[in-house]
Amino acid sequence: MREYLRRTATHGWIINVTPEGKQPPAANAVFNIETPVAIALFLRGEASDEYSPAEIRYIDIDGTRKEKFEALSHLTFDDPSWRSVRTEWTAPFTPAAATTWDDYPAVDDxxxxxxxxxxxGRGWVYAPSVDILEARLRDVINEDNAQAKAEKFLNADNTSLTKTKKPLPGVDTEQGTRRAFQDIPMLTQFQVVRCGYRVLDRQYVIAxxxxxxxxxxxxxxxxxxxxxxxxxxxxxxxxxxxxxxxxxxxxxxxxxxxxxxxxxxxxxxxxxxxxxxxxxxxxxxxxxxxxxxxxxxxxxxxxxxxxxxxxxxxxxxxxxxxxxxxxxxxxxxxxxxxxxxxxxxxxxxxxxxxxxxxxxxxxxDCGIGTLLPSYEVAVGPGIPTSWSYNPATQTLHVGPGRWENVTREATEYVVGGANVLTSWLNYRMAAPKKRYTSPLDDINATHWSSSWSTELTELLSILTQLVNLEDQxxxxxxxxxxxxxxxxxxxxxxxxxxxxxxxxxxxxxxxxxxxxxx
Structure with a gap:
């Protein structure tokens, strides 16, 4: 489509009214949808030449919905904020780089x-511990009501209670997938694999x-x-x-x-x-x-x-x-x-x-050369309902548990704008913060695993060192x-x-x- 427009038109204007990207703040969304919205205008002049790419320009419209509509009402073709886009036939209709960026190889080159x-396609196949996955599997396999079983499983185009599939590669994956899931009479064994669920969040997936x-x-x-x-x-x-x-x-x-x-x-x-x-x-x-x-x-x-x-x-x-x-x-x-x-x-x-x-x-390792967080008070066996951080004392509280020497910068480490520590902890609370699409998503941890305390200590140490590495x-x-x-x-x-x-x-x-x- 991009090549067709470049060859067919002589001029084009791309007006991006969602520069915030996917899921813009509600006050900024032009329409009540998650998808970014742009306005595209193309003109074909008499001197069109399919071998010369159209002259296309681009502009971002920022602000709240009201501010965007106001800006659109005054927008002109000679506004100085217009920028030229890339000219390659299939390149995105986005501004050409003002640096040598486009000369660098892409990481997938x-x-x-x-x-x-x-x-x-279903969140219940992931969990931070194996016993949660076992409980969910037992629940759906033992469900006798067909409608309730389907609601728990979440049938989709590529997966259903009756659909069979080729097993996943690996000796640690379920090999009996030529039998429909609904025909499993009882749970005797199951295969899970540790996965990179989120950045620095190692969870388990039913394989x-x-x-x-x-x-x-x-x-x-x-x-x-x-x-x-x-x-x-x-x-x-x-x-x-x-x-x-x-x-x-x-x-x-x-x-x-x-x-x-x-x-x-x-x-x-x-x-x-x-x-x-x-x-x-x-x-x-x-x-x-x-x-x-x-x-x-x-x-x-x-x-x-x-x-x-x-x-x-x-x-x-x-x-x-x-x-x-x-x-x-x-x-x-x-x-x-x-x-x-x-x-x-x-x-x-x-x-x-x-x-x-x-x-x-x-x-x-204490020899690493920086003051690392320490686990001072045990969380205990109960599952926490909340956690908090005190920047003044540099202490992280998880239920009754306490970690000290936790820097503010470590707690604020983000990837893609998402806070790594917040995400990790929220998945391990009594009421995890996640999407709930199946009744199985309500089956969660009922106790705090001691292994989570060890991993959280490691995570805090890693975040501290990542922050220190950033400037270098x-x-x-x-x-x-x-x-x-x-x-x-x-x-x-x-x-x-x-x-x-x-x-x-x-x-x-x-x-x-x-x-x-x-």
Whole structure:
């Protein structure tokens, strides 16, 4: 459609009346809908030429609904706020970058295989503990009333009580999915897998394809040793926080911020080979005159985009969604970025991947060199109904439990504008803050698990260290931008084969010992 309009029209004007993005504040919404709204006007003059793209301009209309209508009533075609859009045939109708942003390779150019996270279509298949999932499964399986059973299950196009499916890849997934779920007489065993539900929130998912609308089976194939998933909010403006996040667990589709979707960019293919554009590592070795490993490329990307300074630096450019990565030509800057990227991955995976620069293996190690939060008063067995934070005393209260030395900055760490600590805690209260779409969603934790106390202590320590790493990563990015860089075209000239078709973006699967390129 974009190419057709560029070839057919001679002029165009895009008026974005929802620059806030999806789910704008109620007072700002032009219509009472979640979807962003824009007005598009196109004109075809007598001198139209299908080989010359139309001259298209763009403008944002900010403010409340009343203020937007007032601005529209006075808008003219010669308003100085109009901006020219990109001219490539299929490019989005968004403002052209005023910087060299469009010359950088996109993150999914560098890491071609990309995949949506798990799209379950029902929230009750996720929980922060296995016993909650067991209770929900027993409830729906033991339900004798057909209508009530369907209401609990939540039938959908791709999943229903009667629909069978191919099992998910992996020895730890349910293999008996050729039988309809409604035919299970009683719960004797079930399969759960730990997943990256949200950033730094490791929950469990029932690993049964009959219960997942779009489970992303290729991503399940990608659960191989040494795997790490970069995760990008590719279709929306990322608001505040880092441009990319990382997990060593299979991610939910809303892993990035709890809404808006997103996609995973795995470090390696299921067959263990690197998920990199062909020729990329060789081209970088040529420029640096030294060995550059495949792993370093993945780490460099993390070091460049895994912090809030990246989104702040490229705020205007990121209103056209999609992360791009400036590639330095300076070997010293490359090394700094690789180090920061490994450190970031170590933190965001609770120490399971990446590396601390001083070799620590425990995210709570007292030798790390910063005052880390401490767990001082036990939460106890009861399930808390609320939690609170006192910035004056730097104490976090969870029910009767108390953590000390918790900095305000750690409690305010956000990804995609969503507070990480708030999200983690709210899922573990007596009445979790989440979407309720099935009666099974009312079955929640009745006691506080001691493992949650351990994990919360780790989470607070990680958030503290992520905050401390932010300034170092932001300083590095400024240095990279100020120094010479390799453009996407430069790297193509050095032999890099960028992905241009769906076939270039498929995972390399291993099936029965043979390479399956489908």
């Amino acid at each position: 560098l890491l071609p295989w990309r995949n949506n996270g798990i799209m379950a 049964d394809s009959r219960l997942l609308n779009r489970p992303s089976p290729k991503l399940w194939h990608g659960r191989v040793p040494d795997q790490i998933f970069a995760y990008e909010l590719h279709s929306e403006y990322p608001r505040t926080g880092p441009g990319l996040v990382y997990t060593d667990l299979i991610p939910d589709v809303h892993h990035f911020r709890g809404s808006g979707g997103g996609r995973a960019l795995p470090k390696i293919h299921p067959d263990g080979t690197p998920n990199l554009a062909p020729g990329l590592t060789a081209a970088l070795r040529k420029h640096f005159g030294q060995i550059v490993s495949d792993e370093e490329v993945f780490d460099y990307i993390a070091g460049i985009a895994g912090h809030s300074g990246f989104v702040a630096q490229f705020d205007d450019e990121l209103h056209t969604p999609g992360i791009r990565i400036p590639i330095t030509t300076d070997a010293r800057l490359w090394k700094r970025a690789v180090g920061h990227g490994r450190h970031l991955q170590w933190l965001q995976t609770y120490g399971a991947a990446g590396a601390h620069p001083k070799g620590y293996t425990d995210v709570r 990563m932001a300083d590095l990015l400024i240095d990279v931008i100020a120094a010479p860089q390799l453009t996407k075209d430069d790297l193509a000239g050095d032999g890099v084969k960028w992905p241009i078709s769906d076939a270039d973006r498929q995972p390399r699967l291993v099936t029965d010992g043979t390479l399956d390129l489908r």
